[in-house]
Amino acid sequence: MPWETLFKVLFILIVGVAVFAPVVTWVERKQSAVMQDRIGANRADLFGIRILGLLHPAADVIKLIFKEDVVPDGANRTMHLLAPLIAAMGAIISFAVIPYGGKYTFGDNTINLVAADVDWGILYIFAVGSIAAYGTVIAGWASNNNWSMLGSLRAAAQMISYEVTMGLSVVGCFIVFGTLRLTDMVFAQDQTFRVFGFLEAFGWFESVPAVLSWIQLPMWGVFLQPLGFIMFLTAVMAENKRPPFDIPEGESEIVAGYHTEYSGMRFGLFFMAEFIEVVVIAGLMTSIFLGGWSIPWLPTATIVGGLEPAFGSGMANLLCMVAQVLTFILKVAIMIWVQMLLRWTLPRFRYDQVMDLCWKILLPLSILNAFVTGTIVLLIQGLG
Amino acid sequence: MSVEALLFYVFALAAVGGALAMVMNVRNTVAAALSLVITMIALAGIYVLLHAHLIAVVQIMVYAGAIVVVFIFVVMLLNLRQDAFPPGRLRVFKWVGASGALWMLWRFLGALTPHMPAVQERAEGFGGYRQLGRVLFTDFVLPFEMTSLLLLAAIVGAVILAKRRIG
Numbered sequence: 001m002p003w004e005t006l007f008k009v010l011f012i013l014i015v016g017v018a019v020f021a022p023v024v025t026w027v028e029r030k031q032s033a034v035m036q037d038r039i040g041a042n043r044a045d046l047f048g049i050r051i052l053g054l055l056h057p058a059a060d061v062i063k064l065i066f067k068e069d070v071v072p073d074g075a076n077r078t079m080h081l082l083a084p085l086i087a088a089m090g091a092i093i094s095f096a097v098i099p100y101g102g103k104y105t106f107g108d109n110t111i112n113l114v115a116a117d118v119d120w121g122i123l124y125i126f127a128v129g130s131i132a133a134y135g136t137v138i139a140g141w142a143s144n145n146n147w148s149m150l151g152s153l154r155a156a157a158q159m160i161s162y163e164v165t166m167g168l169s170v171v172g173c174f175i176v177f178g179t180l181r182l183t184d185m186v187f188a189q190d191q192t193f194r195v196f197g198f199l200e201a202f203g204w205f206e207s208v209p210a211v212l213s214w215i216q217l218p219m220w221g222v223f224l225q226p227l228g229f230i231m232f233l234t235a236v237m238a239e240n241k242r243p244p245f246d247i248p249e250g251e252s253e254i255v256a257g258y259h260t261e262y263s264g265m266r267f268g269l270f271f272m273a274e275f276i277e278v279v280v281i282a283g284l285m286t287s288i289f290l291g292g293w294s295i296p297w298l299p300t301a302t303i304v305g306g307l308e309p310a311f312g313s314g315m316a317n318l319l320c321m322v323a324q325v326l327t328f329i330l331k332v333a334i335m336i337w338v339q340m341l342l343r344w345t346l347p348r349f350r351y352d353q354v355m356d357l358c359w360k361i362l363l364p365l366s367i368l369n370a371f372v373t374g375t376i377v378l379l380i381q382g383l384g
Numbered sequence: 385m386s387v388e389a390l391l392f393y394v395f396a397l398a399a400v401g402g403a404l405a406m407v408m409n410v411r412n413t414v415a416a417a418l419s420l421v422i423t424m425i426a427l428a429g430i431y432v433l434l435h436a437h438l439i440a441v442v443q444i445m446v447y448a449g450a451i452v453v454v455f456i457f458v459v460m461l462l463n464l465r466q467d468a469f470p471p472g473r474l475r476v477f478k479w480v481g482a483s484g485a486l487w488m489l490w491r492f493l494g495a496l497t498p499h500m501p502a503v504q505e506r507a508e509g510f511g512g513y514r515q516l517g518r519v520l521f522t523d524f525v526l527p528f529e530m531t532s533l534l535l536l537a538a539i540v541g542a543v544i545l546a547k548r549r550i551g
Contacts, residue, residue, distance in 0.1 A: 079418075119512055123441040130449025134421065137456055141414050149460060156457045160450055180513060 008115045012095045015329070020279045021272060022057035024336055028275075029056065031340045064268035072144055072261045079142035083135050084262065084269035090132020091276035097121040098283040099183045101293050101325045102190070102300055104317040113293075113325065114183055121182040125284060126167055129239060133159040135273070136241070136248060136258045143261035151257025154351060155241065155248035161358040162238040168366040169231035172373040173288055176224050185221075186292030190299050192216040218296040221289035227369050229289045231362050236284065237339065238354065240277045244346035247354055282335035286328065290335070293328040300324070392433055398426035413459045417452050424448035436511040 026041075030053065033040025042053035049055075071080050101113025118124060133156070140152025174180060177188040196212040222229045238245040249257030259270050286292055295303070300320060307316035349357070402422030409416040424447045431440035509515045520528050 079415075118437070120437055120441050123438075123445065123513075127441050127444040127449065130445050130453075131425070133449065133453060134418075137453065137460075138414075138418070141456070141460055149463075153457065153460055156453055156460070160453055160457075163445075163449065 004111070005115065008113070009096075012100075012115055013092075015100075016095050016279055016283070017092055017276055020332070020336075021275045022061075023054075024275045024278050025057050025060065026054055027336065027340055028343075029053065031337070032344050035341075035344045061268070064265050067264035069264040069266060070261075074144040075261065076142040076144075079138050080261075081266070083139035083142060084266045084273070085135075086138065087132055087135025087273040088269045088276070090128050090135065091273040091280060094125050094128050094277075094280045095283070097124050097182055098280070098287055099186055099292055100283070100328045101321055102183075102187070104321045106314050106317060111321075112183065113321070117183050118181070120180050122170065122180050122185075122284075122288070125280075126163065129166075130159075130163055132273070133163075135270075139262065139270070140258040143258075145261050147255040147260045148258050150254045151248045151250075151260070154250075154254075155258055158241070158245070158248060158354060158358075159239060161355060162235050165358055165362040165366055166232065166235035166239060168363065168370065169228050169235055170288060171366070171370040172225045172228040173221050175370065175373050175377055176221070182287045182292075186287055186294060189218065189220050189291040190294035191219050192297060192299075193219045216297070218291055218294070220291040220296075225289070225369070225373070227365065228373075229285075231366050231369070232288070233285060233338075234357070234362060236281045237342065238358070240274060240281060242274055242278070242339075243343050244348050245354060246348060247351050250348060252348075278336055278339055279332065281339065282332040283328075285335050286331040290331050292331075293324040295324060295327050388433055392430065395426045395429035395433070399423045399430070402426060414456055417455045417459065420455075421448050421452050424452065434511075435506055438511060438513045438516055 029041045032038075040053060041056045042050055044050070044053065044055040044059040046055055071077055096116040097114065097118060099112075099114035099117075103110055103112045116124075136155040136159070137152050140148040140150075140155070143149075173185070177185045179185055179188070193216065194212075195215045195217055217223050241248050247257075249259065251257075254260075259267055262270060294300070303320045303323065304313075304316050307319055310316075311319065399422075402419045402424075405419035406416045406423065409419060424443060428440040428443040428448070431437075431443060507515075
């Protein structure tokens with residue numbers, strides 16, 4: 001058992017932190033280049049081999065490590081050192097509850113592909129996120145610089161505000177799936193539903209015509225909670241402090257905000273934390289709204305059942321596991337791409353616009369969404 | 385010693401240490417608030433050891449994550465630096481206060497220890513959100529609604545205080 005957990009943690013660290021995060025920095029550069037009709041970073045080479053600029057993340061890390069590490073006069077040294085660590089720690093340990101595969105049986109053993117399958121899975125991510133906020137807040141305070149301080153103030157206000165909306169906008173999903181455990185949420189999405197089935201549930205039709213019955217969608221959060229999807233994506237992107245929500249570091253107003261006084265690898269950790277969070281957000285959105293590791297229209301039972309006669313039980317489970325883990329990675333890649341698209345499309349919001357969006361638009365809408373969802377679920381349960 | 389007992393001592397030490405650091409750091413307000421965060425997180429760890437998982441997460445989300453951030457926010461808005469407060473005087477009172485608190489703790493423990501309840505088997509689903517939600521909306525629905533009324537009054541009050549002119 002400890003070995004199994006160790007392997008899962010290693011898998012997450014290697015795939016999520018060591019492979020995905022650096023590649024995301026490359027994607028950011030390349031995508032901005034494509035969107036702005038440029039070529040993008042492609043100069044870093046190793047013995048003349050450039051592979052589309054994929055070596056740039058490595059060059060970045062080497063540069064950051066060998067840069068002089070400056071702590072400004074009058075700064076609080078301990079806190080100045082601690083702040084980037086807290087930010088990066090929060091981003092990395094969020095992976096623990098994100099399931100990257102289902103449950104597979106090999107003889108007597110059952111493997112559950114998630115590092116920590118806890119009952120309050122999504123609350124764990126919210127809790128870790130609220131601790132990680134201290135990283136930015138302390139950074140500005142410890143730097144002894146007014147720009148940093150202003151950035152930290154903005155970060156504190158923004159992160160507290162969006163934590164509220166972030167929690168409330170997924171309440172609809174809690175109601176629909178009836179659980180907070182991310183693995184159970186994905187299992188609930190590993191099936192299809194008839195789009196016109198609600199006509200039967202409300203008793204408007206005796207039975208839906210056969211043609212309409214065929215129209216089925218995977219039971220994903222995005223189809224059951226479309227408004228929740230948009231609101232949650234907005235809230236987590238604001239929580240991540242990347243453009244268009246990067247007012248804590250808005251360089252046109254406050255130099256670089258909370259990390260003005262950071263250089264070398266300490267700045268690198270803040271930088272890394274943001275990119276790791278992009279991957280975490282993609283994984284979280286995938287798990288709640290895009291069916292996680294499930295392959296659309298192909299439930300696990302169908303895959304394993306179909307492969308079992310030809311390959312035997314163990315091999316069928318193994319093939320299913322590989323296919324579903326790859327599906328998860330593909331969905332995560334798509335969600336990262338969506339975030340990059342938004343990041344390079346929208347200009348930075350003004351501070352008051354960010355706050356208005358949170359408290360005057362998202363908060364009332366998310367409460368309304370939870371209310372309407374609850375009413376509909378109760379109606380269907382009462383009628384069915 | 386089992387792992388759980390070991391973890392308990394680690395968290396208990398962190399909680400007491402954080403609380404002490406908070407009291408010792410009264411002049412450096414942000415450091416005091418951060419010490420409070422350590423105490424909160426350590427308490428959450430102890431809640432996990434007691435299988436009260438939901439309370440543990442709420443402890444981190446609400447106390448460590450929101451309330452202390454607001455403390456720090458206010459401290460930073462006021463820009464309180466260490467020299468904003470005079471160094472402590474009247475050390476005698478501090479020592480008298482500390483020994484008084486220790487004496488009360490000792491008496492408290494002495495009075496409480498004989499009445500410790502026996503260890504009970506925990507019920508199915510104990511400490512989870514389902515159990516808590518069910519209890520909250522059946523047995524304790526009236527206190528729950530009363531609390532929401534109180535919070536509403538606080539929100540209305542805050543809005544009126546913050547707005548210079550209503551209308």
